[in-house]
Amino acid sequence: MKVLITGGAGFLGARLARELLQRGRLRGQRIERLVLADLAEARDPALREDARVQMQVGDLLGQLPVLAAEPFDAVFHLASAVSAECEADFDLGLRSNLDATRALLDACRVQSSRGGPVPLFVFSSSVAVYGSDPALPLPAVVDDRTLPTPQSSYGIHKFICEQLVADYTRKGYIDGRAARLMTVSVRPGRPNGAASSFLSGIVREPLAGQHAVCPVAPDTAVALASPATTMAGLIAVAEASREAFGGRTALNLPALTVTVQQMLDALREVGGEEARRLVRFEPDAAIARIVGGWPSRFDNARASSLGLTPDRDFYSVVRQYVRDHREAVRNAQALSSC
Structure with missing residues (x-):
């Protein structure tokens, strides 16, 4: 099995990579190659020294022709511009979140349309898809049936991408699942551009x-969710059957x-x-x-x-x-x- 993680050098991407390598298998198949795509190389020695790991450095849109040259069996799409960045730079948010996700989904569509494997596609969405709209106030308790009404560019990007993942799944181009992550705390390292940092x-x-x-x-x-709880959620979403996942709408992690x-x-x-x-x-x-x-x-x-x-x-x-x-x-x- 060949697996791609976008944002693979980031905190969540690198932790997911370590978890997958330690498990050695995904959905019953042995992981033979794990491609980490990001703007920089992963620093973790455990990833740099593992023969199964391949690092692709650069802008995701620019990397796609190389990344898509060989078919993937599974994609974890974690890369995105974060909330405060999207508010400060509208064009950056559109390119990093909408354009890159659409292009990645289209690469998967081409792969499956040409007779390649229909890839598992796990999309990292966010609680930011929810907000309180004057016409539809946010309920006191949100569940998976609550209609998203995002109040930020970042939240809108995530919601649009959820719908794209659902439609590409409906058409049979991917086996897509969107998982809405809670704010992850406590993250190590330096502050990032997220409003929740x-x-x-x-x-x-x-x-x-x-x-x-x-x-x-x-x-x-x-x-909130701890890093360990977040990782458990992403892997459970990936491992679930279509029936167990329950439809094509996004799932809120605990x-x-x-x-x-x-x-x-x-x-x-x-x-x-x-x-x-x-x-x-x-x-x-x-x-x-x-x-x-x-x-x-x-x-x-x-x-x-x-x-x-x-x-x-x-x-x-x-x-x-x-x-x-x-x-x-x-x-x-x-x-x-x-």
Whole structure:
């Protein structure tokens, strides 16, 4: 089996690659080659040294003729411009999210139309497809039947791509599944351009002994998932039969609902008052508007049918981060407690 991961050098893409290589198989087939396409090469030595891994560096649209030269059995499409980037640069969002996804789907269509395998296509969508519209206010609890009414360019891009994946699946060009990811926290590394980036930063930076800024009010509620829970969701969606996945509409992955204050309480519990003092509040109306427009409470019944469950609490999420990234943690209390 040949597998493509777009955004394969990013945090989620590299973690997914490691998970797949460790498993060695996908949908009952042995993984013989794993192609990681991104703007830069993956830094992880485990990926760089694995003979099964091939890295393709450059803009996705520009790479497609090379990538599509040989057929793929499975595609995980994770690459995209993130929320704040799309608001700041409209053309970048259109090219990176809509144009690149359409071109990738068309490459799969050509492959299957010429007698090649119909590829599994897992699309990484987002909770940002939801929002509160004056004509259709967001319900208190969102489920898979809630009509998306995105309130940002990023959310609109994701929703459009969900529909393209569904239609290419209906036509038999791909076996497509869209999974709506919750905000992933705690992410390692440096902040990115996502409006939700602070939801990792207010934990990651203090545990590294650095100051962090929170741009929203303490009572802001958000829907989160740990990296491990997110990976479990993507793989379960890929492994599910068409019948088990349940139609062609996108599936919401499990969500843990917490407030920013509860996140900071968990930070204090793991890292002590020393870590908590490093977070200060500086309101940012633009970020608050985007994040506040996303739903925070989900009915996870459909994800549960695939055996998926949300994280137990945010305290366990913070401990997971410390265990997985001890090299990035400078807080003595956190290191000793995990």
